[in-house]
Amino acid sequence: MTETTAGVPNLIDLQTPDSDAAAQFYVELFGRRIEDKAPAGYRYSRTLDGAVIAGLRQTDGDQPAAWTVYLTTNDIARATRHTAESDARILYGPVDVPGQGEVALIADPTGAITGLWQPRPGWRFASHTPGAFAWAELLTPRGSVADDFYARLVGLGSTQIGNADTYDYAVWTPTGHQAPVAGRHQIVAHDGGPAHWRVYFTVDPAIGTDQVLTNALRLGATLVAEPSDIPAGRVAVLADPAGAQFALLTPAPRT
Structure with missing residues (x-):
């Protein structure tokens, strides 16, 4: 389940131009429930006991569908400063997700988009179970x-x-x-x-x-x-x- 050591993947999400179609595909494939759309359009797939399996967000169609991996950080401000000082770019954040943690998206020096995630106490990310x-x-x-x-x-x-x-x-x-x-x-x-x-x-x-x-x-x-x-x-x-x-x-x- 959740591991809060810095560097450990602690969230994944899918950006896609049709989140309803994507939700249907993954629900049918893995049998996992997905929440109704939140006001901001972001929703989670969860286990029966509420642990997060993945996030789902809809794009405007200009970005390709892709999965993003979020690595745990214990100091997101320091991590984004390091990004800004390196041959890398901050794409989004850091911003606070109320009750859950702080998040940022970066493009690393090789061009890969990576998430940074500093979870709040109580955050649970499902892993190493079927469909997770x-x-x-x-x-x-x-x-x-x-x-x-x-x-x-x-x-x-x-x-x-x-x-x-x-x-x-x-x-x-x-x-x-x-x-x-x-x-x-x-x-x-x-x-x-x-x-x-x-x-x-x-x-x-x-x-x-x-x-x-x-x-x-x-x-x-x-x-x-x-x-x-x-x-x-x-x-x-x-x-x-x-x-x-x-x-x-x-x-x-x-x-």
Whole structure:
């Protein structure tokens, strides 16, 4: 459930030009309830006990549909100052979300849009349960730049697990944390598109990635990467009907 260590993903949300259509797609795919529209147009998907799974916000149509990852900060004012002093941009905020926390959106030095979230006591973010957050990774053509920026921004240490030549992949671990909380994959810019985050959703092992993928395609999603087995489990990458990419992960059995 909620982890308040700096650098840990503590919220995800989807920006999309048709929030009603997106809500219907994800509800049918994962079986999670979504709140009615709030006055500002932002709404949450929640677990039965009220923990936030994801946010949903409607764009004006000029921005592409995309998932955003919000990293925990214990000092959002300092984090935004660091952003302003780096080769990065503040896009929004920081602003107060009454009773929940403070939020900001930035464009990191590699161009990826990232959220910063300083939650209030009592904030609960669901993760590692079916239909909820499982993992996030930053896909960027400038891996070392991203490693350095997020280390200074929220204290994420980088450990290379690829060979840094044909496969440049690192995992990020917060200071004092035992396990990594996100990944960074270096891509070729013209092949992988602009820098962006990829959100992985947990799949119930009793159902499996392949079956959820089949259901998603039936609901109008498109396949980006065929199902495959990795050390973490079985994954597939797809795009929802509006084009927002995300991934499915059936966790590997623990040994």
